[in-house]
Amino acid sequence: MFLIKKSTCVVVVTYNRKELLKENISALVNQTCSIDKILVVNNCSTDGTDKLLNDLSKKYNNLEAYNMEKNIGGAGGFNQGLKIAYASNCDYIWIMDDDTIPEPDALENLLGKVSLNELENWSFLCSNVVWKDNKACLMNIPEVTHDWNYMLKFGLTKLKSTSFVSLLIKRQDIEKVGYPISQFFIWGDDVEYTKRLATLAPGYLVTDSVVTHKMNQNCDVNIVSEEKSRVDRYFYEYRNKSYTSRKSGLSSYVNYLNYVIKSITKVIIRKNDSKIKKVKVILQGFIKGIFFNPKIEFPEDI
Template sequence: MKNVCAVLVTYNRLELLKESISAILNQTYKVHQLIIVDNQSTDGTSDYLKQTDDARIKVYTPSKNLGGAGGFQIGINQAMQNVENDFVWIMDDDTIPQKDCLDQLLKPIVSGSVESTGFMCSNVRWTDDSAAVMNIPYTTSYWNELAQQGLIQVKAASFVSLLVSTKIIREVGLPIKEFFVWGDDYEFTWRISKKYKSYCVCSSLVTHKMGANHGVDIVTDTIGRIPRYFYSFRNSLYTERHHDGVKGFTIQILREFYSVHKVLHHSKDHKWLRIRYIFKGMLAGLAFNPQIQFPKERL
């Protein structure tokens, strides 16, 4: 029997959080522990979590909002402090796993049908059961190697039902908290898949209850969200140059200049503000060099 610690990061989504917690604690394969990082919610989340009486739940509240990246680093690090945990199961607060989701993630590992697995991720659906656009994993060239077993080999995936062993985390380190938002899951999972084969398990289903099922783009996004794209461009440039060298760096620079082109030709308003944040993120990404932390270190 493998012990699994679920890690969930939340911020101002109380009703969805309640649904997610219930789904996690009522899996057919019981979780050993559930660590919740509350990123300074202001919607009553703290009061609700204080009332929980399930001994498996541990709550951590940082002194300030550390973004998704900082929250996941704290949560995963805390999961690693319990030597009884064999796996960490990572997700957002609007992730609702089906009852046998965890069981399906573990099956290929427990049965021995895959060896030296890096991570396993779920098949993420939206509320209408269509594929969740923001959570489609990046496949490898040999994606169909185990397709007959319902396993798709992937290079990277999102933190929406991701299972990784504590052994792997000790080896590759924690997500990078300095990312704050955007791309911490992509970098972390790519770091793993460079060393170990990783898979999307088609039969492991979760619903990601996002407000809408579409991607986001600085070209069309609302004015209030434009500053967030600084992290997107900065983090992407770091990840590509760090993991794919000159080739990745060059391709990402071209992508970012193409984003400028799209803004100039297709954005309906605030074009220069959008371009400003593209270049701000790009310039920051040239020097951005955060150090990967490991579980043995205190955060």
């Protein structure tokens, strides 16, 4: 009996992190499990990323670069990347940011779980994301289910949602759930998308698939301690969370309302700069979120 080899492509979204992208691509081409295509979506970087990708695409024949004419945000980048990946007809799509550095066997360990007899069905598999010090990366803590340890003896933790930092999905599932929402721009597109996928079948964290997320600091998003120049971007967090929580039901939206109230309270009572600006951004995101109802695209719409 002959086994049909499944093909895999990687989608990497990059913006002005040329050196980390170079390290990311090096880690991808040196995986113990071969990758059929490496698709890099360049979000109109201004640091010479386009030249780097041009040079690397000559060196690696499985690398394809797609240079956007403007920065469409991480959400827009992943939306475009998955459209390109879907058109490539690869069976599996491995998704990540440019500052994600996979261990050499990260993909092999993800794909190894696909053939596990006990894993009858799955919608996504993700890696264990650590920071540069090998501790958990706080921005990429997944949301576990109430029966999270159901498959733990097989090295799998059952999840409700997770991030796009090393996420493996099946091409065929895009036909059922569509693409990530480009209108999110940044923040929450990964959580919304993996929640959507989880309506098809459970998602799992694969404990022995490890990647390093080389963020500057190992910290979760926190508008209270954020510097003034980066406060405006939090609009997307509060707007997008409103949409995701509304879609998840009443209790989820109540939790979101509590989160908004607590955020404003913390900004007011704790020592930090730009309090008025931060409260304004939270309220703007909250109000816009009430009416935010983006359209989900499907392959047949394209």
